[in-house]
Amino acid sequence: MITITINDKEITLDQPMSVLEASRQAGIKIPTLCNHEILKPYGGCRLCVVEVERMPRLQNSCTLIAADGMVVKTESDVISEVRRGILEFLLINHPLDCPYCDKAGECELQDLVNKYGATAGRYKEEKRKVPESRKDQIFARNMERCVACTRCVRMCHDVQGSSSIAMIGRGGHTRMEPFTAESFNCEYCGNCLTVCPVGAILSRLNMHSFRPWQVDKEVETVCSYCGVGCSLIAQVRDDSIKRVIPKLGLGVNKGLLCSRGRFGYEYIGSEERLKTPLVKKDGELVQSTWSEALGIVADKLTEISKVNSGSSIAGIASSRCSNEDNYVFQKFMRMACGTNNIDSVSRTGFAAAQKYFEDLLGQGITGNMVDGLKHSETILVLGGDPTNVNPVLGLSIRQAARDGANIVVIGNAGGLEKFKTVQVVPHVFEEAEVLESLLLAVSKEKGVRGERPFVDKELRVLADRAPKTDVEGFEEAKKALLESGSTSIVMGMDLVQRTDGHRLLFTVAGLTYLLEARLYLLCERPNEQGLIDAGCVPEMLPGGRPINISDFRAKFEAEWNGTLPENDGLTILEMIEGARNHTIKAMYVMGENPAFNLPDSQSVKDALSGLDFLVVQDIFLTETAEMADVVLPALGWTEKAGTYTNLERRIQLQKKVVEQTGGMEDWRIIAELSNKMGYAMNYSETEDIMREIARVSPLYRDLSYNEIAQGNCLWPYHGEPLRGEVNEVPGMHDVDKEYNADFYLAVEKPLFHSGTLSRRSEALMKIYPEPLLKVGGSTAAKIGLQDGDRVQFTTSSGTIEALVAIDDSIKDNRVYYSNNFRSGGVFSVMKFNIDKVTNAPGIEGCEVRIKKL
Amino acid sequence: MENFLLRNIDNPNSADIGEYEKSGGYKNLTRALGMEAAEVLEEVKASGLRGRGGAGFPTFMKWNFAKADPKFPKYLLCNADEGEPGTFKDRPILEKNPHLLIEGMAISGYVLGAEHGYIYLRGEYPAAKDILEAAIKQAYEKNLLGDNILGKGFNFSLAVHQGAGAYICGEETALIESLEGKKGQPRTKPPFPVNVGVWDMPTIVNNVETLSNLPLIMEIGGEAYSKIGSEECPGPKLFCVSGFVEKPGVYELPMGTNLKDIIYKHCGGIKNGGKLKAVIPGGISTPVFPADGIDCAMDFVAVPKAGSMLGSGAVIVMDESVCMVKVTYRALKFFEHESCGKCVPCREGTDWLRKILERIENGFGREGDIELLLDVVKVMIGRTFCPLGDGAAGVVTAMIKHFRNEFEEHISTRKCKLSEAN
Amino acid sequence: MFNDTVINEINEIRAKYPDRKSALLPALYVAQREFGWLSQEAMESVAHALNLPAAFVRGTASFYSMFKHKPVGRNVIQLCTNVSCMILGAEKLVDFLKTKYGVEPNATSEDGRFSLVIMECIGACGTAPAMLVNTDFHENLTEKSLEKILDKYK
Ligand SMILES: Cc1cc2nc3c(=O)[nH]c(=O)nc-3n(C[C@H](O)[C@H](O)[C@H](O)COP(=O)(O)O)c2cc1C
Ligand code: SF4
């Protein structure tokens, strides 16, 4: 225990910290400039000087570690004089252009100068002149205003790990610059903006468009892009979002954001938003009214359910919609339409994996705190690049690496290039063998655990196989796993999208089990977890309760006042097949774009065009909506309230920030329809729905918005017991794989885009404007490709033309293309095989030919 | 006193290991390896050796701290950055007597339990790099470096790391940063390098000359060594004298030799019979002595008492033809150029001081400029991250203290008389 | 990017340190030798060879004044003008270089023969004024001797 006295106040510290931190803890303010809570102390500005008894000169409080018995004074005439002097020094080369500077009003230098009354009046020499740079699309750089505190660089290097900027030069001529001195060409997290105390780096999204004191309101809410669920503040003026910023200490992200979260908000104000319902007349979608459109939908669905039975109707839910939306949606499908055919695109990744793991290892196995990553000794990363899919989660991996953790990467993961300790890149067709061998090696050392009979049994089966260990890095990877006292496994969804995906998942489950590891599933969309919790999977009711267990059925039937449909529901790919062979007549799509977001999208389109009736509820006229008979305009992020459950299983509140006319909340549209169809739903606000969920779902038992708003509700918050593993998981089966192509096509998950929302965000489009074919160095060398070459690449189902970008972090013969841009995504040329166990599409064997144009 | 540090230096092959061995070289390493490390450390303690890099810190104490730290590996870094203007004392050792340094480092490594050494050599000495590397190679060939040295079970690797033109890299924590591939900007202390140094390991940084004293201590014993020169800081010292003396150069003299004697006895007095005006006793960063202030023993105790510092022992002698305003201006230009930019008082203070001095020197001084200089200095002194900023401020203070009239004259006459005369 | 010989050389340097970052300064010297100066490509090559962020490489490089941050002439005169050299006439030599060879401080003569870099102390104060031409020391300079010395550098 350390006791120190600051300004006559005795303070007891429970852990070592600097005098500055101790003061902060005691509520005593010491001025700082180079210090920032997120960053390590630097000690450059010297504003934080204090007097310490029995120490000769003034001390820097930010770097001085509090020692027992220290007596500190934070204000005195001498100290004030020094601070005034330092501030005067800072102003001598400062342009003093506050009236023009966007930072004015939230500038730390301005505030300090106001407090200590410094001026630069005695400085008669020339100031350093550096013209403002607008060579970057997103950032303006004004190095005259820079106080060289290096906060931005420390943020970029020590926290973000992008290391895209540096202090260039020495002494008074030091200025922050990106490598090329022009475009930042970085991860565009904008976290440097957060820490710059002055107006030296500014966002060009809102240049000169408002003053910090001119915002009408600031609303604390959650990001709409991915499953990390970062907290952020939306600043609003004139009913439109002017800026998105993080808040120190808040949420999972604690003051950090990624490019999508910070700069991707513009889609919500896009001109292309749907404002009125549309109805197809003579093959054309034309504007309609709510009453007409809802009438058509209600009549048509009623008719089909009567004539053909409920099981000819299918519903696709959305991982971009809230828990409330999804809950109401599945209830509607089951109770009003009479079908269990309800699934989502998440089945092609997260939902499939989540179900498999929970079946094997019990409910909740995939929900772990992001923060836990930082405390790992070894982190195994496979199936995707966490730093792209879930950027802020990726930061914790980088942090762990900096703190000395082993980062074992299987496959490609560009964002960990400078952080990995070892990388194993199995051939496309050998992934399962290599991973199984790794599992086998671990299980040999660890012995039988004997807690999960199915896993133990399968491990014994595996033991008979000949291991494949002659891959570079294998031994090192094995060693890192075996020697680790605290392991995390971070799995991306590429691993699910394999013809033998279940075998890969089994190895992950086995490693999780044997190493007692924390398992993290990368989660591209914001509510993939909540979607499952809400019951938007055919086989499970809300709270992950299997629908075929009669106790659960009975309970929900009582709560919901009716009978649940008998038939087993279909998964999404089965629904598409159903549409193709006309067993599915009608489909209701809420906030999803299956005609674009499912592999082999052209054939999905063909299948959908065979439907009798297609309803799409969305905020944009998507590829799927264009095919619909009725399109219903919904409300989006910041326009409505609702809860989202992130990949940790943390339930968070998204708030309404702006008014939008034209659309309606997803749940409200559904409820109105349901009422029209004779199944009563009486919700007047989202909280009503949450009250119901809190009653029926064991995972969300007794939760209220008040509690959720605290931000620390991870289910099962009120201690409801979780479901154990399922004992009859289908066993593993061999999959014939005969691949011998030169190159394989894979899906790029770009940092700057997500689904199809981001293509309507101007800023993100500026950063990454068109899809590029990403090829590794060896691939490029093999066919003589250069950065910027135009190529044509062809698979068995189509051809796409694109520019080439060489990416040395791709270590094998995969080439990557994204599925985010309007011009046609990679899914349009990818065929798949279904994995029988997970029902997810396997797309790894997509052979591709590349021709230089 | 017979030369030790500069022994053999006139021999054109002095850098060759054979020549070095001929005059007893590496015997002292053998002697040290025959003793317990703790015994050798006792000799160092008895010798009273103090660091020659500028601060005069007792070497034994520093080593003791490093030895006390349980972490391994430990690193021994030789500070061969020799950047203090006016200093050229390490260069003859590096270029002419590299084996003395190598032997000294091997002995030191043995005492400290450090198995890896690096010589951080300033970029401005390209010739020394080749010479050192050749010498190191010879030493490896004779198993005076490397594994199991002379069969005594002691391993010591040594490599040269070349700086690239940054004065601040002479500061030990900046040197460490630079060796780690970063900008050479000083680190916060504590933790001190002896506990958390290069690659976060216990690290000992010593000057070339300091380490080169080790063979001598082994040769004559700590006790005898402590009898050389001043009582409180014994040993031989290299003084490098430049400017207006008849015989500038590097002199190996007992510590505590009087500055007056250095100038008049050893260096033959003021050049061309000129009149002495001022002496900077320990390199540009040390406060100037006026002509009547040079009756001073040159060691780490007496010089501070007389109002300056021994620094690197770089004596710059100026006669009446030298304009002190110009010297001050040039010195500040240096500090501004070399300020690493980390802390505000130094970065902005040196910039401002230089600008005012430039103006005064060029005849554009204003009334109140002297007060302004002193005000700016006040914000700097005691506030900068490392001694570089303090040094810059101290130079201005001392110059104004002793030569205020020259500053005033520049301002009132709006010109520099001496520059015009030249 | 570097060829294999250079990559090997850098790998050898790297082996001298427990941490790849520490090889940065020596690797930058190598890049400077290969490219003549630290162009963007030179720094990118170093970043690539050592798996370091390019911006970090540039940040470090920009700190050190002996790295060439722009193209230089065939011969680089590094003339000291610090106090000991200044008081013994270094500034006159700067003027002399200007008039005689047309080379300004921190610039290159039109014929590309000389670049002039003004140095802080180069450790030759006892033989001031002094300079380095490329890697050779020349001391006790006068206008006359300077002319003679420079004759050797074409
Ligand atoms: C700005 C500055 C520059 C320095 N330059 C040098 C130098 O060039 N050579 C040197 O040996 N020490 C230099 N020092 C001193 C070192 O920090 C350190 O004290 C010294 O290397 C310790 O060695 P010693 O104990 O053998 O003297 C410098 C210190 C400062 C503050
Ligand atoms: S936006 Fe992020 S990645 Fe880009 S420079 Fe700023 S901190 Fe670095």
Ligand code: SF4
């Ligand atoms: S740009 Fe901002 S954060 Fe970066 S060094 Fe300058 S003032 Fe500090």
Ligand code: SF4
């Ligand atoms: S990491 Fe995910 S939740 Fe966080 S800001 Fe980025 S996209 Fe949004």
Ligand code: FES
């Ligand atoms: S906050 Fe301590 S020096 Fe800047």
